[in-house]
Amino acid sequence: MATLDAATWLDTWENSRGLPLALQPCALLAPLLAQGQMAAERLPLGQRDAGLLDLHSALFGPQLQATARCQCCGEQLELTLDCRELRQPPAQIAAELRLDWGGYQLCYRLPDSRDMVLLASAESEALARDLLLQRCIAQASRNGEALAVQDLPQALLEQLAVTMAAADPQAVTELALRCPACDAQWQELFDIGAFLMERLGHWAERQLDQVHVLAQAYGWSEAQILALSPARRACYLNRVLA
Numbered sequence: 001m002a003t004l005d006a007a008t009w010l011d012t013w014e015n016s017r018g019l020p021l022a023l024q025p026c027a028l029l030a031p032l033l034a035q036g037q038m039a040a041e042r043l044p045l046g047q048r049d050a051g052l053l054d055l056h057s058a059l060f061g062p063q064l065q066a067t068a069r070c071q072c073c074g075e076q077l078e079l080t081l082d083c084r085e086l087r088q089p090p091a092q093i094a095a096e097l098r099l100d101w102g103g104y105q106l107c108y109r110l111p112d113s114r115d116m117v118l119l120a121s122a123e124s125e126a127l128a129r130d131l132l133l134q135r136c137i138a139q140a141s142r143n144g145e146a147l148a149v150q151d152l153p154q155a156l157l158e159q160l161a162v163t164m165a166a167a168d169p170q171a172v173t174e175l176a177l178r179c180p181a182c183d184a185q186w187q188e189l190f191d192i193g194a195f196l197m198e199r200l201g202h203w204a205e206r207q208l209d210q211v212h213v214l215a216q217a218y219g220w221s222e223a224q225i226l227a228l229s230p231a232r233r234a235c236y237l238n239r240v241l242a
């Protein structure tokens, strides 16, 4: 693995599995950030996903194989994607964001992974949206007079959603797909966090398989086997499995 050693990534993968789903991808970025898991959970979603795309490139290379299913005819599509092409230009995000619209002033921040944990338990999409806005809007006023979030007009909230999306474009990665069997076209969301978690899970299973084989053959400890270079580990595996 390019950025950290195998033992550290195995620990990271193991620790991430005890977290709520929405926080698991943050655990993959945590070892790379000075302030660890807390900083990763606080990243705006697009910045988090940009980091995960770069991490995929560093660990497994920029290309990835994904699948999608046609909603019209059920055909399975095999997709070859490139992390560099999915990557949006880096967004410059100010610490404090403001929106002035129709006499209203909002101070807000962009949604992060902790927001997503709470949203996952909301009973409806409307409740989830209200909850998200309440968490992200720090201050609201009209002509200098403070307002509660629930008193803001719908059109302003819609404008805020558009403004948030434009400020953090990497937060949503949509693929334009066309079915080769029935020619249907649609937009499909791609979630690099879920994809990378699954890929790292397969990698971890392979590591553990190899540790199992070499430990049985040579009596080495897990730490000793993981510390071998990939090339040397492959040589011993070839000898055991020959």
Ligand SMILES: [Zn+2]
Pocket (backbone or CB within 6 Å): 070, 071, 072, 073, 074, 075, 179, 180, 181, 182, 183, 184
């Ligand atoms: Zn189709």
